[in-house]
Amino acid sequence: MFSKPRKSRRLRAMVSAGVAITLALxxxxxxxxxxxxxxxxxxxxxxxxxxxxxxTSKPYIAAFEASHPNIKxxxxxxxxxxxxxxxxxxxxxxxxxxxFGLQVGALTNQFAPLAEDLTPAISKQLGTDWxxxxxxxxxxxxxxxQVALPWMITGGGLIWANQTLIxxxxxxxxxxxxxxxxxxxxxxQAKKYCIVQGAKDAWQxxxxxxxxxxxxxxxxxxxxLAGQADFSSAEFVKAFEIWKSLFSDGIFQEGALxxxxxxxxxxxxxxxxAALMINGTWQNADTTNTRLAQYVTSYGDSFDKNTVFMPYFxxxxxxGGATGTLFGGPDVGFAVSSSSKVKEAAETxxxxxxxxxxxxxxxxxxxQQPALSxxxxxxxxxxxxxxxxxxxxxxPALKGMIGARQIQNADVQTALGDALSAVASGQxxxxxxxxxxxxxxxxxx
Amino acid sequence: xxQPSTVGQRTAIARREGSRRRSQLTAYLYLLPALMIIIGITxxxxxxxxxVSTLDWNGIDPNPDQVGGANYLKIARDPIFWxxxxxxxxxxxxxxxxxxxxxxxxxxxxxGPIVGRGVYKALVFIPVVLAPAAISTAFRQFLRPDxxxxxxxxxxxxASMQQAWIADPKFALYALAAVNIFQWTGFSFMLYQAxxxxxxxxxxxxxxxxxxxxxxxxxxxxxPQLRPTHxxxxxxGVIGSLKTFDIVFLITGGGPGRSTEFLTTYIYKQxxxxxxxxxxxxxxxxxxxxALILTLVQTRIYKLDRED
Numbered sequence: 102m103f104s105k106p107r108k109s110r111r112l113r114a115m116v117s118a119g120v121a122i123t124l125a126l127x128x129x130x131x132x133x134x135x136x137x138x139x140x141x142x143x144x145x146x147x148x149x150x151x152x153x154x155x156x157t158s159k160p161y162i163a164a165f166e167a168s169h170p171n172i173k174x175x176x177x178x179x180x181x182x183x184x185x186x187x188x189x190x191x192x193x194x195x196x197x198x199x200x201f202g203l204q205v206g207a208l209t210n211q212f213a214p215l216a217e218d219l220t221p222a223i224s225k226q227l228g229t230d231w232x233x234x235x236x237x238x239x240x241x242x243x244x245x246x247q248v249a250l251p252w253m254i255t256g257g258g259l260i261w262a263n264q265t266l267i268x269x270x271x272x273x274x275x276x277x278x279x280x281x282x283x284x285x286x287x288x289x290q291a292k293k294y295c296i297v298q299g300a301k302d303a304w305q306x307x308x309x310x311x312x313x314x315x316x317x318x319x320x321x322x323x324x325x326l327a328g329q330a331d332f333s334s335a336e337f338v339k340a341f342e343i344w345k346s347l348f349s350d351g352i353f354q355e356g357a358l359x360x361x362x363x364x365x366x367x368x369x370x371x372x373x374x375a376a377l378m379i380n381g382t383w384q385n386a387d388t389t390n391t392r393l394a395q396y397v398t399s400y401g402d403s404f405d406k407n408t409v410f411m412p413y414f415x416x417x418x419x420x421g422g423a424t425g426t427l428f429g430g431p432d433v434g435f436a437v438s439s440s441s442k443v444k445e446a447a448e449t450x451x452x453x454x455x456x457x458x459x460x461x462x463x464x465x466x467x468x469q470q471p472a473l474s475x476x477x478x479x480x481x482x483x484x485x486x487x488x489x490x491x492x493x494x495x496x497p498a499l500k501g502m503i504g505a506r507q508i509q510n511a512d513v514q515t516a517l518g519d520a521l522s523a524v525a526s527g528q529x530x531x532x533x534x535x536x537x538x539x540x541x542x543x544x545x546x
Numbered sequence: 547x548x549q550p551s552t553v554g555q556r557t558a559i560a561r562r563e564g565s566r567r568r569s570q571l572t573a574y575l576y577l578l579p580a581l582m583i584i585i586g587i588t589x590x591x592x593x594x595x596x597x598v599s600t601l602d603w604n605g606i607d608p609n610p611d612q613v614g615g616a617n618y619l620k621i622a623r624d625p626i627f628w629x630x631x632x633x634x635x636x637x638x639x640x641x642x643x644x645x646x647x648x649x650x651x652x653x654x655x656x657x658g659p660i661v662g663r664g665v666y667k668a669l670v671f672i673p674v675v676l677a678p679a680a681i682s683t684a685f686r687q688f689l690r691p692d693x694x695x696x697x698x699x700x701x702x703x704x705a706s707m708q709q710a711w712i713a714d715p716k717f718a719l720y721a722l723a724a725v726n727i728f729q730w731t732g733f734s735f736m737l738y739q740a741x742x743x744x745x746x747x748x749x750x751x752x753x754x755x756x757x758x759x760x761x762x763x764x765x766x767x768x769x770p771q772l773r774p775t776h777x778x779x780x781x782x783g784v785i786g787s788l789k790t791f792d793i794v795f796l797i798t799g800g801g802p803g804r805s806t807e808f809l810t811t812y813i814y815k816q817x818x819x820x821x822x823x824x825x826x827x828x829x830x831x832x833x834x835x836x837a838l839i840l841t842l843v844q845t846r847i848y849k850l851d852r853e854d
Contacts (some may be wrong), residue, residue, distance in 0.1 A: 110642070137781065151669070185818055186818050189605055189606060193606065207820075207821065211606055211821050212606065213605055214606060214608070215606060300802075301799055301801060301802075310734060319780075331768075339666075353693040354691075355692075355710055355713075356692075356710035356712075356713040357713065358710075358712075358713035358714075358802040359686070359689070359690065359710065359711070359712035359713035359718075359797075359798065359800065359802075365686075369595070383700050483580035511819060511820040511821055512820055515819065515820055516716075519803055519804060520803045522801050522803045523802070523803035523804075525802065526714070526715045526801075526802035526803055527715075528715055528802070528803045528805065529803065539801075
């Protein structure tokens with residue numbers, strides 16, 4: 102009578118213990134190997150990044166694998182909001198990628214200990230004068246170590262126009278603050294946004310502030326970040342005041358502080374709800390027929406695939422201010438994990454992506470500036486001659502960029518983002534905001 | 547005769563002892579998986595976090611600096627921490643009170659003979675089971691200056707009350723509270739509805755016989771008898787306010803400026819965006835302590851109330 106239940110109890114208890122032991126063993130055992138090399142099969146390189154995404158990465162990976170049959174690339178796209186944390190934990194636990202994307206600035210600085218020095222690999226690929234052949238490599242170097250290699254070069258300091266909408270309203274894209282005010286009044290009368298700004302996102306606000314500062318006092322912004330100028334000085338306060346006026350004068354849409362750059366502002370702009378959006382060269386593909394066809398899929402049949410999106414330099418918002426300058430550098434760079442078991446294959450992939458004609462020509466087709474300076478933009482898919490001219494005009498500005506777009510220190514970046522939001526919403530005066538950023542710069546030293 | 551009997555007794559005792567031990571072992575084996583998960587994940591994480599809070603660490607450097615209680619001293623002098631605490635306090639008071647009042651009101655109204663009662667109950671409860679990410683995305687649209695909230699205000703003749711709800715620091719915190727209230731009032735409603743069904747009908751009938759009207763009956767009979775539910779909702783509401791992250795992060799991101807910064811969003815920014823993992827861990831410990839203190843205070847009030 103009792104033996105069966107007792108056996109059953111014992112069995113259940115043993116199953117419980119088994120589960121516990123399995124849990125313990127799985128917790129203690131080493132994480133699955135990040136890479137696999139078999140005697141006969143190809144070497145697998147695990148590649149994580151937020152840029153490119155899975156779709157964009159396909160032509161690169163296909164071309165690389167075709168020319169390197171012994172290496173297979175396993176791509177994992179991670180949204181940037183999750184990317185930093187996921188990659189950081191994975192790299193530390195030894196289960197991370199062999200190749201990973203890095204953004205210039207704080208991310209590169211923080212991840213530097215987890216990455217290989219790519220100097221020998223890039224020297225082998227391009228020769229000892231590789232720094233003259235690849236653009237802005239210094240922005241991805243930390244204490245002499247080449248943490249990552251640049252893939253594409255982007256610049257901020259542009260304003261994008263929905264030319265089709267502006268032409269339909271019989272208006273002209275403004276080039277200075279006076280024109281901007283009258284332009285915005287006319288656009289608003291047509292029940293459209295003038296400049297749509299995703300001011301919830303600090304990065305977009307910092308881009309605008311840099312554009313303003315580069316007119317108020319060219320180059321001083323970067324000097325102040327390096328501790329060679331005072332961020333609380335009159336020039337910076339003036340730039341904060343001009344920034345504030347973009348909200349109070351109705352240049353930006355009402356409620357901009359609650360809108361994100363992506364998707365809110367970006368969607369509004371592409372759907373023809375706004376005439377202008379402040380963005381950078383990373384939107385260059387908007388001039389291509391391929392991208393316009395993709396927008397039909399994203400936004401539906403109501404999207405006109407003949408829409409002309411045109412890049413202009415940021416308008417002159419400071420009397421006598423210099424226009425036509427861009428700031429920026431590598432939009433993303435690729436690093437090799439120092440714990441990778443297939444470093445050679447990983448380095449081959451990174452140098453192919455960043456420094457080979459084959460890899461960079463794929464980039465050039467998307468109208469993004471390749472990091473390898475010998476590869477020109479491929480403008481064959483650009484919709485109109487006027488757009489081709491506008492993209493060509495970016496070339497000299499990209500070669501002579503006034504400074505880096507990304508701020509090296511995360512605390513300073515946060516302080517400036519907070520200050521801009523607080524000034525725009527009337528919580529802080531321009532002078533107090535400038536002082537708060539200067540304090541963060543001093544504390545970061 | 548004696549010897550075999552003693553041996554037999556000893557054998558029987560040994561068997562019983564063995565059986566008892568096996569039975570105890572079996573019980574422990576049953577507990578083992580759960581214990582391993584609780585101790586291995588929850589408590590280990592709490593103690594590991596407490597250890598990290600004594601470090602100056604970016605989360606990556608293999609050799610972090612040991613700084614003792616410096617992170618805690620920094621918290622005491624950090625104005626953003628105190629701002630975040632005040633936001634959580636305002637948010638907690640507003641949401642807990644409104645959710646309780648609205649939940650009780652709905653439970654009382656829908657407890658009566660109303661046509662379509664089941665539909666109303668479902669409508670009230672559905673937001674509780676919706677994903678915060680979905681609710682946040684929807685409300686970011688509703689709360690825009692040209693969103694549905696302002697459209698409704700215009701439609702009912704209150705155009706002067708239209709605001710840029712989440713872009714204006716004067717209103718953003720209250721807009722978040724409204725979203726939370728929308729999501730969690732159904733939970734209060736369900737608990738009150740269950741508690742109302744437990745009230746002794748004799749008390750209500752006696753009150754009515756004594757001439758008490760509806761309001762007096764609710765005030766002097768119903769509300770006092772719902773004390774355990776009030777306390778449960780207050781406790782879960784306060785802890786929930788402390789833990790609120792998703793709707794804040796997705797709707798305002800803590801802004802404009804820091805006008806809707808919560809402890810949770812501040813911890814996230816410090817740890818993930820600014821790479822101050824040690825400081826973020828110290829903030830997490832402080833938040834845990836705040837939750838424990840508030841729980842103890844409320845359970846003490848509950849006990850005193852029961853003793854009375």
